[in-house]
Amino acid sequence: MAIMGYMGYRKRTGFLAGLTVAQISEFSIVFVAMGITLGHVDVQALGLTTLVGLITITLSTYMILYSQPLYERLAPWLDVFERRRPFRELAVDRHPPRQGEADVLIFGLGRYGSRLLRELRAAGVAATGIDHDPEAVRDLKREGLPVHYGDAENLDFLESLPLVDVRWVVVTLPLVESTRALVHGLRAAGYTGAVAVTARDEAALRQLATLPVQRVFLPFRDAAVHAAQTLAAALVAAPASPPE
Secondary structure: OHHHHHOOOOHHHHHHHHHOOOOOOOHHHHHHHHHHHHOOOOOHHHHHHHHHHHHHHHHHHHHHHOHHHHHHHHHHHOHHHOOOOOHHHHOOOOOOOOOOOOOEEEEOOOHHHHHHHHHHHHOOOOEEEEEOOHHHHHHHHHOOOOEEEOOOOOHHHHHHOOHHHOOEEEEOOOOHHHHHHHHHHHHHOOOOOEEEEEOOOHHHHHHHOOOOOOEEEOHHHHHHHHHHHHHHHHHHHOOOOOOO
């Protein structure tokens, strides 16, 4: 977190990034084993390293899953890790979309979200993307796409959005908890339009199906269905040639 703060990121960005590297790598066990083989490390160190690895890997898994509740509890004590001017994030356009700018808002501009934004724009749909990753926002801006920096789990930011004219909100966030928080935040901010969310697997689909949303997309399943339909249509259009 100290490194992320020094680089100009906000405390939330540093905290979430720090959770992903909170565990020691399994390669530590390999290195200790090599040290034992060479006689540089005592054999007792292997057991200790394995124990620490198991504990940190297990804890980091749950810390990542519950990162938002953890951040909300620890946020008051994390100010020391944030500069007065977090220039890295301030350098990104932080202005929300203008009134009437978008019919569709896409939260999350990863591989799926950014591709969805490009396809909607190509189809003539007034779509705008929002992401909390400054680098992703900067890269998409270079392509001329209408994207904005913003924290989807920040209620103040959601309330600043011109949601009255938005017809659809599409949430492509990877975590179910983040998606749930955003959907409830949108409703709390007064959004009454349609919402679509994405599920990475069947387990996520079952959880997201309980939310007040109109559509739940399964990107991998939808892609497989589309590919199967395309292939089936091609086979029908081009019947196999008779054997010689």
